[in-house]
Amino acid sequence: MSEQRAFQPDPQYLVQVRGLKEYFPISTGFAQVTMLKAVDDVSFDIKKGETLGLVGESGCGKTTVGRTMLHLYKPTAGEIWFGGKKVEKGPVMNEFRKKAQLVFQDPYSSLNPRMTVGDIVAEPIDVHKLCANKKERSERIQELLSMVGLSSEQATRYAHEFSGGQRQRIGIARALASKPEFIVCDEPVSALDVSIQAQVLNMLEDLQHKLGLSYLFIAHDLSVVKHISDRIAVMYLGHMVELASSLELHHHPLHPYTISLLSAIPVPDPDKAKKQKRIVLNGDIPSPLHAPSGCSFHTRCSRCTEICKQVTPEFKEVAPQHFAACHHI
Amino acid sequence: MQHLLEVKDLHTSFFTPNGEVKAVGGVSFNLDKGKVLGIVGESGSGKSVTAYSILQILTPPGRIVSGSVKLSGRELIGLSEDEMRKVRGNKISIIFQDPMTSLNPVFTIGNQLIEAIVLHTDRNHQQAKARAIEMLQLVGINEPEKRIHQYAYELSGGMRQRVMIAMALVCEPDILIADEPTTALDVTIQAQILELMMKLQKTLGMAIIMITHDLGVIANMCDEAIVMYAGRVCERGTAPEIFYNPRHEYTRGLLRSIPSIDSDNKDRLIPIAGTPVDLLNLPAGCPFAPRCERAMKVCLSEFPSEYWVAKDHIASCWVNVLENVGTPLVAVNGQDAAQSSATEAEETKQ
Structure with missing residues (x-):
């Protein structure tokens, strides 16, 4: 996937990301700046109406991918194509800002405590001037609130009066306000209790079917990601290490990191837990500031050989629609 | 002991x-x-x-x-x-x-x-x-x-x-x-x-x-x-009992609502309806009753006491009483009674 110049958008995909890089300059001493490679050369596509799951441990760059894709951070390099058009400054960007939205992880800090729920939900409408008059605006607010299972009286209340699950619904209603086609869900359920998670997940699925949305679903909980995603991408230290359909990834994981990640999940079933063969990885995740040479996973990998320490493996198609980056596949 | x-x-x-x-x-x-x-x-x-x-x-x-x-x-x-x-x-x-x-x-x-x-x-x-x-x-x-x-x-x-x-x-x-x-x-x-x-x-x-x-x-x-739910014990017992024979609607709901990593079907999850209780205004009866599908009149007014539902398994849910599973914990003194209640529970199951 290095044909960056001659890239032709494929009409079957809504979002196409090519060679996305995001480096943050970090001051590491007097007049010393080191580049933190949060996302390093990541490419993927999302079809219309599809959910792509993005998993990885903390610090692997999954949130940065989501935010850089939406141009919340300026990409260091790489291109984002949306609906056949390259996203860049100008009218395309304005359209993209409307059509691509974000749902945040923390439903407590992502809602302004001084604004009523109605105003929070209507903010994208106000910013993009989507409603002609006040009546239309308040009707739209009611419509949005009912879409996420809240009542219209709740529009005049403040965020602190709501529980975590309800707040997340408000966040989703806000994301829907500008009639988007693509939503980045950044760990939308990880701050919620187990009994509430299922409600929000079901709602996200219903909205997807009703409105034909595409999701990039970022999470660290593999069982949740498996449930909601059509395809899953696994990230490690800024690199994408594996990408396959959700079932394929669970039944035939190829990358050693994916294999150990899957085996590390505690299964809520005592009998299966006893039989489960767990591969416990040694060591910690290296700091992205001092990422290992070659394959970034080589310091913890059981299959590591000399080549892994020197050469970065290419992210290539190893089986139909199954991509992985490893020298030993 | x-x-x-x-x-x-x-x-x-x-x-x-x-x-x-x-x-x-x-x-x-x-x-x-x-x-x-x-x-x-x-x-x-x-x-x-x-x-x-x-x-x-x-x-x-x-x-x-x-x-x-x-x-x-x-x-x-x-x-x-x-x-x-x-x-x-x-x-x-x-x-x-x-x-x-x-x-x-x-x-x-x-x-x-x-x-x-x-x-x-x-x-x-x-x-x-x-x-x-x-x-x-x-x-x-x-x-x-x-x-x-x-x-x-x-x-x-x-x-x-x-x-x-x-x-x-x-x-x-x-x-x-x-x-x-x-x-x-x-x-x-x-x-x-x-x-x-x-x-x-x-x-x-x-x-x-x-x-x-x-x-x-x-x-x-x-x-x-x-x-536990809202400061109360819903049920307690050996881990296999809790997972394979849950005897409280909350535990059942919880086990149903988590997506399983092993199953390949993408059926809708079955969530527990409603929102968590407000601990300042606890309901009079079972705290889970407002969210429970099988809540009865008694659930809203009276807290269920703990019942032996099987050997090494205690639950507090009125549904068990309705279905006549188990024996009250209060009347039980010591291990023998627990044993007898277990056999009784077994019989009821059969």
């Missing part, structure tokens, strides 16, 4: 300006030597407060209202602060969820470990240092001689949690309370820490109370489990 830890009808409340918050409302359980007990529940279910009440480390306005906590037959509630201090760390220790905030940032790891050893044992500083290095080695920290001179910020999350475990086990307690020890950690690091805890449990033989919201952790680690 005497249990290592016996908690009976524990009530703990927080007396806030807005009224009394009944964080724990009548929790009873027993813990035997060398067993791993899991307490599972959502946020606000009272699982952490139960642990803090056992150790009496509640912060005001929290207070134990009534109940009894017996450690090897000795009543802990009512002990003076000095006596309690000898229990904490020596007999029962605790590790917390966030290893960053529970370590002191201005002292080295070694400083904090040695302090705990010198306070609780009659070792001198030199011996304590040797013991600290030995403990760090035991929890799998490499180069412990170097590490004891480091500060918390120099260690990763998993390493910090290992230091916390070392600190908790330094006086070889009988019981280790782990309050969400892996919630702040990544999946692969969580696997490391859980494996370490199981290994230490086998070598040192202490009992563990594992507090978590993750049913997967319970299934992997625990012999017995307690399911």
Whole structure:
């Protein structure tokens, strides 16, 4: 996937990301700046109406991918194509800002405590001037609130009066306000209790079917990601290490990191837990500031050989629609 | 047989300006030597407060209202602060969820470990240092001689949690309370820490109370489990009983609502309807009744008492009474009655 110049958008995909890089300059001493490679050369596509799951441990760059894709951070390099058009400054960007939205992880800090729920939900409408008059605006607010299972009286209340699950619904209603086609869900359920998670997940699925949305679903909980995603991408230290359909990834994981990640999940079933063969990885995740040479996973990998320490493996198609980056596949 | 830890009808409340918050409302359980007990529940279910009440480390306005906590037959509630201090760390220790905030940032790891050893044992500083290095080695920290001179910020999350475990086990307690020890950690690091805890449990033989919201952790680690909701125990029993024969609607709902990593069908999840209860205005009856599909009139007005529903399995749900499963706990005295109730429950099932 290095044909960056001659890239032709494929009409079957809504979002196409090519060679996305995001480096943050970090001051590491007097007049010393080191580049933190949060996302390093990541490419993927999302079809219309599809959910792509993005998993990885903390610090692997999954949130940065989501935010850089939406141009919340300026990409260091790489291109984002949306609906056949390259996203860049100008009218395309304005359209993209409307059509691509974000749902945040923390439903407590992502809602302004001084604004009523109605105003929070209507903010994208106000910013993009989507409603002609006040009546239309308040009707739209009611419509949005009912879409996420809240009542219209709740529009005049403040965020602190709501529980975590309800707040997340408000966040989703806000994301829907500008009639988007693509939503980045950044760990939308990880701050919620187990009994509430299922409600929000079901709602996200219903909205997807009703409105034909595409999701990039970022999470660290593999069982949740498996449930909601059509395809899953696994990230490690800024690199994408594996990408396959959700079932394929669970039944035939190829990358050693994916294999150990899957085996590390505690299964809520005592009998299966006893039989489960767990591969416990040694060591910690290296700091992205001092990422290992070659394959970034080589310091913890059981299959590591000399080549892994020197050469970065290419992210290539190893089986139909199954991509992985490893020298030993 | 005497249990290592016996908690009976524990009530703990927080007396806030807005009224009394009944964080724990009548929790009873027993813990035997060398067993791993899991307490599972959502946020606000009272699982952490139960642990803090056992150790009496509640912060005001929290207070134990009534109940009894017996450690090897000795009543802990009512002990003076000095006596309690000898229990904490020596007999029962605790590790917390966030290893960053529970370590002191201005002292080295070694400083904090040695302090705990010198306070609780009659070792001198030199011996304590040797013991600290030995403990760090035991929890799998490499180069412990170097590490004891480091500060918390120099260690990763998993390493910090290992230091916390070392600190908790330094006086070889009988019981280790782990309050969400892996919630702040990544999946692969969580696997490391859980494996370490199981290994230490086998070598040192202490009992563990594992507090978590993750049913997967319970299934992997625990012999017995307690399911809590709104400060009440929904059911308690052996882990297989809780997972394969849940006898409370909340547990059933919880098990149904989590997506399974093993199943390939993408059916809709079955969520538990409604929102968690407001602990300031607890309903009169079963706190789960407003969200329960099978709630009856009696559920709304009266709290169900605990019933033996099978051998080693107690549940408080009126549905069991309706279906005539189990025998009341109150009428039971001792093991024999438990046995008979179990057979009775078996019969009812057939």
